[in-house]
Amino acid sequence: GDDAAKATPPPSAAPTTKAPELPVGVECSGADCAGQDPEVMGCGGEFARTVASAVVGGSKVEVRYSKVCSAAWARLTEAAIGDTVQITGGADPQNGEVMGDTDAYTPMVAVKKASDAKACATLTSGTKGCTDPGA
Template identity: 95%
Template sequence: TQRGTAPAPARHPDRPYDGVPNQGARRPERNAPGNADGASGSGRKAGGTGPGNAPGGRRKGLMLAVGAVGALIVVVGAVLLAPGGDEAAKATPPPSATPTTGATELPLGVECSGADCAGQNPEAMGCGGEFARTVASAVVGGSKVEVRYSKVCSAAWARLTEAAIGDTVQITGGADPQNGEVMGDTDAYTPMVAVKKASDAEACATLTSGTKGCTGPGE
């Protein structure tokens, strides 16, 4: 007998070949007598679906997959919540911020601040000019004495103007008073004293005539 290709299974007249029954048509019992699909050796199950492709099997497989994913989520959550479960996350600490020294950055040209300014020349250290202001003043004889204060440098000094050679001026308020003398001009100023605020400083002038006078506290 010559071998050939087996004939394709005949389609049921009231049921599509893809296994979806027609509405209103009664689906034959599986393996019932007279059911050609159940009795055939084509390997197809009743209803025309191939092996393992029954709609119920697909739903069952999907439910198993969903259940497996849910179980995996529960296990992962339990591991993370358990004591020591987050040790891996703790193993690499977050980068810490670079510690700051707490020192204030000084403007360009300013060379000192606070105690570093004590005994220093205010002009040479860049504390004068735009960074200084007169916070107290007084008239002594025909001269004017002032307290000059620099917030940037946290320092103060005394200035004497319209004075004569030999007149002296002093600033107090820091650890050590600082003195200045008119040497060949009509004005003089003292080195700086470190102060926390302007009101800590006071300036006094002593003229060659013997006249003395002081400012009030700086404001």
């Protein structure tokens, strides 16, 4: 009954990509995050912070940035159904629309630094406004 001593350890899984070591639950970094949902990919919550904000009409538009994910997205709160929000700064702008609640957020754009991103809101009333990059 000495079989256990002869057992070989399981092979260790070698990483197949050169991706940076990401925290548990974070699914993307940089360009891999572009167009993805920040909450689904684990970039929100504790890994995100508001780096710029502006009041547009009675709504608040924010640039949310995740250093871990090297990505940003726009969030619009206290808004009305049909109001839209856009994030620019990455390769392709991303858009979000308030569908049934009072807030919305966009998919992510990959950015090198937080100040590269700019969020703009367009309200159904016609009011428009943007965050000031680097503010």
